[in-house]
Amino acid sequence: MVTKLAEKQQSSPSTGGKSATKWIMTLLSSSIGQKFVMGITGLLLCGFLVVHLAGNLLVYVGAEAYNGYADKLHSMMLLPVAETGLFLLLFAHIALAIKLTRDNQQARHISYQEPQSKIEEKPSLFSQTPMGNTSGWMFISGSIILAFLVIHMIDMKLHWNPGVDYSIETPEGVVEAKPYSIMVQVLGSFTAPFYIVGTIVLGFHLSHGFSSAFQSLGLNHPKYTPLIKKLAILFAFVIAAGFASLPIWGFFIH
Amino acid sequence: MSETLDLTLKVWRQPGPDASGRYVEYKLTEISTHMSFLEMLDVLNEQLNEKGEEMIAFDHDCREGICGACSLMINGQAHGPDSGTTTCQLHMRRFKNGDTIVIEPWRARAFPVVRDLVVDRGAFDRIVQEGGFISANTGSAPDANSVPIPAPVQETAMDAAACIGCGACVAACKNASAMLFVSAKVSHLSTLPQGKPERDSRVQGMVAQMDLEGFGNCTNTEECQAACPAEISVSNIARLNREFLRAQLCSKE
Numbered sequence: 001m002v003t004k005l006a007e008k009q010q011s012s013p014s015t016g017g018k019s020a021t022k023w024i025m026t027l028l029s030s031s032i033g034q035k036f037v038m039g040i041t042g043l044l045l046c047g048f049l050v051v052h053l054a055g056n057l058l059v060y061v062g063a064e065a066y067n068g069y070a071d072k073l074h075s076m077m078l079l080p081v082a083e084t085g086l087f088l089l090l091f092a093h094i095a096l097a098i099k100l101t102r103d104n105q106q107a108r109h110i111s112y113q114e115p116q117s118k119i120e121e122k123p124s125l126f127s128q129t130p131m132g133n134t135s136g137w138m139f140i141s142g143s144i145i146l147a148f149l150v151i152h153m154i155d156m157k158l159h160w161n162p163g164v165d166y167s168i169e170t171p172e173g174v175v176e177a178k179p180y181s182i183m184v185q186v187l188g189s190f191t192a193p194f195y196i197v198g199t200i201v202l203g204f205h206l207s208h209g210f211s212s213a214f215q216s217l218g219l220n221h222p223k224y225t226p227l228i229k230k231l232a233i234l235f236a237f238v239i240a241a242g243f244a245s246l247p248i249w250g251f252f253i254h
Numbered sequence: 255m256s257e258t259l260d261l262t263l264k265v266w267r268q269p270g271p272d273a274s275g276r277y278v279e280y281k282l283t284e285i286s287t288h289m290s291f292l293e294m295l296d297v298l299n300e301q302l303n304e305k306g307e308e309m310i311a312f313d314h315d316c317r318e319g320i321c322g323a324c325s326l327m328i329n330g331q332a333h334g335p336d337s338g339t340t341t342c343q344l345h346m347r348r349f350k351n352g353d354t355i356v357i358e359p360w361r362a363r364a365f366p367v368v369r370d371l372v373v374d375r376g377a378f379d380r381i382v383q384e385g386g387f388i389s390a391n392t393g394s395a396p397d398a399n400s401v402p403i404p405a406p407v408q409e410t411a412m413d414a415a416a417c418i419g420c421g422a423c424v425a426a427c428k429n430a431s432a433m434l435f436v437s438a439k440v441s442h443l444s445t446l447p448q449g450k451p452e453r454d455s456r457v458q459g460m461v462a463q464m465d466l467e468g469f470g471n472c473t474n475t476e477e478c479q480a481a482c483p484a485e486i487s488v489s490n491i492a493r494l495n496r497e498f499l500r501a502q503l504c505s506k507e
Contacts, residue, residue: 036499104429113277113358116330118480119480208474217495218492
């Protein structure tokens with residue numbers, strides 16, 4: 001073993017080391033490196049959720065506030081750049097999730113008859129549900145959220161929802177409907193139930209994902225880990241309740 | 255208490271690494287509750303031997319819970335229902351009369367079945383060969399306190415050193431991930447001054463070998479921690495992740 005290590009040390013010149021990019025490839029191709037990327041992209045997407053929820057909650061202030069915010073946001077020069085970044089984050093998160101899930105399935109090619117958990121105190125309320133441990137459910141919940149996002153994009157970005165009038169006729173001609181009007185129409189259309197399902201499933205996803213990201217990034221300490229775990233539940237609840245309140249509100253105003 | 259149990263066992267039988275396996279049912283009567291789980295299997299094997307049947311192969315060595323050889327999945331739980339316990343330290347008083355007990359080998363692509371309930375855990379040895387050691391010759395025992403190590407650091411290292419390498423973490427993980435094992439070895443050595451010189455090459459080598467062996471990835475279910483007979487904490491996995499990132503960013507390799 002000593003000679004093996006000595007060979008290793010000799011084989012790498014002490015001045016140069018690995019080439020500038022090779023270590024990044026080693027990091028990203030390793031199991032731990034991929035978990036870092038999952039964690040970082042996940043947390044950054046959590047950041048987006050906070051901003052997105054804050055913006056959307058303006059509907060409760062009124063149509064003017066909501067339209068004002070939306071118009072200002074859409075007129076920003078750098079918005080396409082931010083949107084591209086957001087898409088790349090989502091793409092990395094999903095692509096890696098598929099790869100890691102496949103790896104994990106291959107790592108146990110023969111399953112047990114009836115595997116049973118040995119965890120006595122379940123870490124969260126959610127893991128006591130019939131779905132079992134939330135992390136075992138991450139790929140399924142993630143897939144449901146992705147399906148919801150596709151519907152959400154069709155409604156809000158592509159403007160393909162047949163139940164929504166995206167343009168209105170005015171004396172000056174046909175103009176695009178205001179964001180507030182589109183939102184209220186979408187929440188009254190047949191896709192509204194998907195918004196409730198999608199956002200609640202998102203809450204379950206976050207209840208494991210948020211605290212899990214810190215652990216994957218190596219941030220675990222008796223001082224703050226219990227806090228992070230509680231915060232994850234609170235965060236998941238606030239995000240899910242906040243977003244799910246919108247379609248419920250939409251149901252009542254129609 | 256001189257109670258006895260009548261049990262039905264469903265045991266995975268597989269004649270060889272490439273042979274196909276199946277569950278075989280055995281009836282056992284008048285099993286003493288004082289027996290350990292492995293003693294119960296010994297009784298069954300004696301009966302099989304008398305009948306001229308092939309005995310059930312299972313790993314065991316010290317039968318004191320310290321060697322890490324025994325390795326059974328009992329009713330879907332690694333080392334059976336008790337926490338912080340190896341299979342050899344599990345006693346039949348934990349079961350009820352008339353119970354059906356399903357006994358399976360560890361299931362992981364990286365732990366191929368050798369025969370019946372015996373799996374090849376050579377993957378762990380190969381991971382340790384990639385850095386789970388200290389190559390500096392430390393000579394004879396040094397004077398006490400000549401190498402000052404703060405008590406909390408000592409405790410962390412000793413807690414991690416409790417790992418017996420049985421593989422229950424891999425068996426219990428839904429992804430068959432070896433992260434708890436590797437993190438225990440890395441934490442044990444890298445937190446102590448004697449392990450510092452090889453701190454970076456150790457974590458890099460061991461993680462690379464872990465990935466090469468085909469273990470799954472950690473998804474933080476914490477099942478490994480619950481199944482571990484040495485009660486290794488998942489906080490070691492976070493340390494492994496930190497050590498790995500540190501090595502990637504700071505070492506010359």
